[in-house]
Amino acid sequence: SQKIEQNSExxxxxxxxxxxxxCNYTNYSPAYLQWYRQDPGRGPVFLLLIRxxxxxxxxxxxxxxxxxxxxxxxxxxxxxQPADSxxxxxxxxxxxxxxxxxxxxGTKLSVKP
Amino acid sequence: xxxxxxxxxxxxxxxxxxVELRCDPISGHTALYWYRQSLGQGPEFLIYFxxxxxxxxxxxxxxxxxxxxxxxxxxxxxxxxxxxxxxxVYLCASSSRRSVLGGxxxxxxxxxxxxxx
Numbered sequence: 001s002q003k004i005e006q007n008s009e010x011x012x013x014x015x016x017x018x019x020x021x022x023c024n025y026t027n028y029s030p031a032y033l034q035w036y037r038q039d040p041g042r043g044p045v046f047l048l049l050i051r052x053x054x055x056x057x058x059x060x061x062x063x064x065x066x067x068x069x070x071x072x073x074x075x076x077x078x079x080x081q082p083a084d085s086x087x088x089x090x091x092x093x094x095x096x097x098x099x100x101x102x103x104x105x106g107t108k109l110s111v112k113p
Numbered sequence: 114x115x116x117x118x119x120x121x122x123x124x125x126x127x128x129x130x131x132v133e134l135r136c137d138p139i140s141g142h143t144a145l146y147w148y149r150q151s152l153g154q155g156p157e158f159l160i161y162f163x164x165x166x167x168x169x170x171x172x173x174x175x176x177x178x179x180x181x182x183x184x185x186x187x188x189x190x191x192x193x194x195x196x197x198x199x200x201x202v203y204l205c206a207s208s209s210r211r212s213v214l215g216g217x218x219x220x221x222x223x224x225x226x227x228x229x230x
Binding site for chain 2: 009029034036041043044045046049089091098100101102103104105106
């Protein structure tokens with residue numbers, strides 16, 4: 001069956017360091033992979049989308065990589081800040097006409113000052 | 114409106130009762146999605162509308178769940194004979210029509226927290 005895993009439930013890092021979150025999937029061939037941020041009591045907020053033929057995408061302090069051979073995406077936040085503390089969700093999109101997403105459980109990131 | 118809105122924000126009901134959850138998508142967005150999120154889990158797809166029609170309802174857990182979008186804008190998720198296991202946050206998202214390149218981002222509402230006692 002299709003499976004999507006995010007490497008850890010929680011990740012604690014020191015302010016200023018780079019946070020690296022991992023998303024692995026099996027039995028799936030997504031055309032796109034998206035990353036969302038979710039704060040407590042809120043809905044997810046879109047951050048980045050990367051296509052299967054793209055290796056890397058950047059947006060300000062965020063960087064996403066997509067390796068379809070390893071079936072893995074890495075999400076990096078450089079120069080992390082306490083305000084980056086949230087749960088980060090990866091989501092797979094097969095590129096079909098429907099567009100519904102398959103989400104991982106998320107990784108809760110805590111950035112300590 | 115500026116974003117996706119959902120009402121009510123919280124709903125407490127008793128086992129066996131009927132509930133309706135409402136979603137107002139971003140104006141002009143033709144695609145609308147319902148997801149369910151349990152504690153510690155990611156959102157789980159329920160149903161997708163393109164315009165007025167339910168294009169994919171494969172995520173609905175059983176026939177107690179039903180959703181409508183009669184005019185292609187506001188959507189209502191209806192749950193009959195609620196069970197304690199239905200307790201979760203119900204999220205609605207909208208998106209513009211998928212482009213040729215695909216991969217449209219989805220804009221989520223704040224969710225409705227449903228508690229079935």
